[in-house]
Amino acid sequence: MTVDDTRPDLAPRWRVLGRTPARPIGGANGLRIGPDGALYNASAFGNQVSRIDPDTGEVTVVSARGSAIVSPDDLAFDSEGVLYVAECMDARVTALRDGVYTVVADDVLGANGITVFEDRIFVGQFIPGGSILEVYRDDRPARLVAADLDGPNGLTIGPDRLLYTALPFAGQVARVSVDGGEVEIVLEGLAAPCSCRTGPDGRIYVGLGGSGEVVAFDPATSVTETVGHGRPGMDNLDLTADGRLFASYYIDGAVYELLPDGRSREIVAPGLMAPYGLAATTAGLCVADGLGAARITADLTLERTDKITDPGFPGYVRGVCASPDRTAMFVTNNLGMVTRHAAGSWTSSETWAEGLGECTGVAARGDGVVVADSGGGRVLELPRPGETVELATGLGRPSDVAVTADGRVYVSDEARGTVELITAGSTPTVFADDLSIPQGIAVDGEGLLVCEVGHRRVVWLPFDGGGRHVVADELPVGEDGTLRPTVNGLPMMIPGPIAPFAGVEVDEDGTVYVAADQEGSVIALRRA
Structure with missing residues (x-):
């Protein structure tokens, strides 16, 4: 103290x-590398979206508490740099571009994990029996991709064009076609997997909230190895184009870079x-x-x-x-x-x-x-x-x-x-x-x-x-x-x-x- x-x-x-x-961030949830190479973080209980310099740790508020975005839990960018935010406690997906907020979808109960693939927007419902939906910028209703999943979270699209999601309560990672179809379980017995991200090497990186480890899954060979060591309480992760690995923590708002030698470097201090x-x-x-x-x-x-x-x-x-x-x-x-x-x-x-x-x-x-x-x-x-x-x-x-x-x-x-x-x-x-x-x-x-x-x-x-x-x-x-x-x-x-x-x-x-x-x-x- x-x-x-x-x-x-x-x-x-x-x-x-x-x-x-004092806390820099009131619980760090979704994490994403932005078009400018910076880290972007969603804080659900802090009601804030932040930009984080990955080298200095400087935190800049992108969407402040009290703005049009409420309870942001995950975020993703499209090819034009538009930021899409899943609002877990307000059942919405909101777009932010040049300071203008636009509701893309509402009535998405438990909106949480979100990813954008070829400018298509996919969002998961982090609730028991939750679904993965594709939502649209126009007035079309959401399309069901997968249903009856146990809290789908942390979505990503792999090089195989399949959508991967963490299932924390079941300790699993599942995948499904972006167009819908049969859901396949590809990993089991994991310690509360919290998020999936696709690395520059084409592997699916999975954060384990229960242990603090990060494992990498090769979709082509199904080989899995541990590639990062953090601490329990992890919420999300992402990787830069050159393979730097970052993790966020819901428990205390910390953000770390997980180094190849097993150490971690503090980017944002816990609080x-x-x-x-x-x-x-x-x-x-x-x-x-x-x-x-x-x-x-x-x-x-x-x-x-x-x-x-x-x-x-x-x-x-x-x-x-x-x-x-x-x-x-x-x-x-x-x-x-x-x-x-x-x-x-x-x-x-x-x-x-x-x-x-x-x-x-x-x-x-x-x-x-x-x-x-x-x-x-x-x-x-x-x-x-x-x-x-x-x-x-x-x-x-x-x-x-x-x-x-x-x-x-x-x-x-x-x-x-x-x-x-x-x-x-x-x-x-x-x-x-x-x-x-x-x-x-x-x-x-x-x-x-x-x-x-x-x-x-x-x-x-x-x-x-x-x-x-x-x-x-x-x-x-x-x-x-x-x-x-x-x-x-x-x-x-x-x-x-x-x-x-x-x-x-x-x-x-x-x-x-x-x-x-x-x-x-x-x-x-x-x-x-």
């Missing part, structure tokens, strides 16, 4: 201990995709980061730990809190599930509840846990596995919860702009109002810390009602005084909506951690 006292603006007697590096909830545990600060998890150690080093494709990982993770003794943690996900884990152990858990709604913040209370159901306007208590008690209903949009040592429950309501005290069987009492999008809250001594996203600050609210005190201002949370965009989620895979959430946590030594979701970092503060 690096130290930077220039941001945020701090109150007297507070100092910045450090911060993790946090969100982050969301934070929990100070005996295993360090645990970070819920959507598609994965991370840990911040005692010396403020950020370490990636687990990811959504690991067996046992609890889905798209949102909130996390420590148990009272900090040896365990509770986690919420996008499916309304609450799980209990040993501290830092994301892939081994006990399920406490399922189907609770759009759960975000979570806080331990005794042997149980309290959860904010943002979408349902509720605060729930789970005193033990399988038992759910409604503590409050009819709230606006509860975002986070905090529990004091004597068991009082507070909830931040980002829709109402309040923090409220919850008492079972009674109407919630407003503890603080006129807050601008309050999200993460945490108990800090004789008061509450609140991440006020609308004002980009953290404030301290004393329990005795002694006003509010700004701890840190000009924080990189939210987006320009409002929330980052809510994304629709991946159909049948990672259901949405997935709204932003900036958590805050206090460690036993008084260190305050803020999830700076605008830039993808965690900032550590402490009283001087």
